[in-house]
Amino acid sequence: MFFTYLRRELRRRRKAALVVASGLALGIALVIVVNSVSSGMREAQDKVLESLYGLGTDMTVTKAAPPASEGGRAGPRFRFDAQDGDEEQSNDIVMPQGFETLASSTVGKVADQSGVATAVGGLSLSVVKVDGEFKPGEFKPRENGASGGGDGGGAGGGIGAPQGEVRGGGADFDVDSYTVYGTDTTRQDLGPLTSSKITDGRTFKATETDAKVAVADAAYAKEKKYKVGSEVTVKGTKFEIVGIATADSGDAAANLYIPLKRAQTLSDSKDKVTTVYVQADDSQQIGAVKSAIQKNVPGTTVTTSADLADTVSGSLSTASDLATNVGKWLSVAVLVAAFVVAGLLTVSAVSRRVQEFGTLKALGWKSGRVTRQVVGEAMVNGLVGGALGIAVGIAGAYALTAVSPSLTAQLGAAAGGPGGGGGGPAGGLVRAGGPGGQSADKAIEIALTAPVSAATIALAVGLAVTGGLIAGAFGGWRASRLRPADALRRVE
Incomplete structure (x- = not known):
């Protein structure tokens, strides 16, 4: 009887049911999109941190280098031997x-x-490599009658003074770092x-x-035209490239x-080591x-992924803040409005059914049964709204993923890393800008995604049920107050 009456009433009031379901659907859809975007922001930030830290790294241990004036490392210094003739010079x-x-014991x-x-x-x-050659100049005798010439009688002339000048010569060096x-x-x-994948060849063997x-990194190998089997020389030592690694994200x-x-x-x-990568037993x-x-x-700096995340700025950080703050409150506001509207529409529908419910009570329906009938209808409306x-x-989430722009994650120089000079932990945050070790910020472009997780779907179902219960509570309260006499008064 309950389900038969429920089905008949929902069919009879399709338009009103659709309005209630549509209001709930709008709020639930917005929550899904906002949660998906927020999840995408977190994943994007995790990709940035992973590309810097390495997969599975929870923190790093380093030691800040003191300035050269306080005993720290000075910049690179090159020495070349003077040679006669054209001589190529190379130094790493x-x-x-x-x-x-x-110390490795750390x-x-x-x-x-x-x-x-x-x-x-x-x-x-x-590694800073200087490669080039010196070209000695050529001595050119002065022509007769030139200023300062003669038999030593001119200015600067004197016995034993050279009667000419050195022209040409110099040095031509390439610097590669x-x-x-x-x-x-x-x-x-x-x-x-671990933040890169071997796309050609193999990785190292444990032995x-x-x-x-x-x-070799794939981008660097492409620039230098290296491939598996090529040789690269570092400070006079030849290394065979056995693999090409492509970074998952960023550099x-x-x-x-x-x-x-x-x-x-x-x-x-x-x-000696410069960085100790640490994985904790429990992320909490x-x-x-x-x-x-x-x-x-003592004497070390420990930096966690949370510390590193604080250095991320740019459009990624802005979008993350927007999704977390504005999006969250917007979702709450829309949900509250949807729930209130659903409740008011349900109450309005109950008020229009005074004769119906009054008659049912006169036929023996108790208030609890009438209330359950109204709540059941509201729950169905809520579930339909949840499905929609x-x-x-x-x-919406997939459409946003398809047309999403690339976001920029700007990592400050304070973050540091294996490739940098800062005090932070991760690989490649700050690159050395040259022999002097000048550092610069690093920007990484990340494509925005909006993944829909099972948890988000579960949240949507929960909201649908909650919306139905709220609407049913409003309507049930109104229905429980009806009396059979109300129906008789309205009979014409």
Whole structure:
């Protein structure tokens, strides 16, 4: 009887039911779109951080480099031997980049801290290569009668003074700088290289701890026309490129990756690292792990993904703030309005059915049964609105993904990284601008997406049910107050 009467009444009042369902659908669709955009913002930011940190990294441990005036590393200095004739000269400077080096034993100390699942060390290097040649000048005797000529009688002339001048000569040098990252080949599941995928060749073997092999970043390999099997020379050592790695998002942490031990040898940094990458046992305890490391490993800087996220600015940050703040309150306002409108429409519909409900009560229906009937109708309206809202919301999210613009994530120089000179943790945040180690901000373009998750769908269903219950509560309250006499008064 309940469902028969419910079906008949909904068919008879299709327009009113559709209005209520449409209002709820609009609010639910907006919530889905806003939640999907917010989720896309979080995923975009995670991609930025992942491309800098490396997959699975919760925090990094570094040590800020002091300025050169206080005993820190000075800029590169080149020396060339004077040679007779045209001589080609080449010199490489390989030096740790961005941070003060830490003893390799620091990795073990960090790994021993409570809450740390694993820790891996890495060595970020900057290579500056100067290549060119000196051209000596040619001595040209002065012509007779030229100023200062004669038999030493002119100005500057004197016995033994050269009767000519040196012309031409000089130097022509090319300066090339790139970054090299020393990777622990026995633990490749953590660190900057994990933010790239091997798209050609292979990665390092665990046994290649001191091998003369390298993995090149895809963009750098394209620029230098490297491929698998090519050779690249770093400070007189030839490395075979065994793999090409493509960064998942943004720039790679380094142009070349080589085994950690070989990187330490090239830079005269035996048993040294610049960064320790840390993975925590529990992502909820990262703050406690950070405090433990700072306390038990003094003189270091511990930076978490939350710290790094604070340095992200640009259109990505603006869009994220907009989706989180404005979008959230807009969704709440629309939902409240939809629920109130649904409730008022339901009350209005009940008021127009005074004779009906009064007659039903006169026939023996109790107030509770009438109330359940009204709530049931409102629940169906809510579920229909939820289904429509989910369909519209998913369509809107996918449409937004299809036409979404690229957003820019600007990472401040304070963030630092294997490729940079700041105090932060992650790979490639700030690149060395040249031999002097000047740093600059880094901009990464990320395509905006609006993924619809199962949690968002569940939220939409919950809102639909809630909307139906609210509307049913309004209508049920009104219906429960009706008396059989009300119906008799309105009988003409």
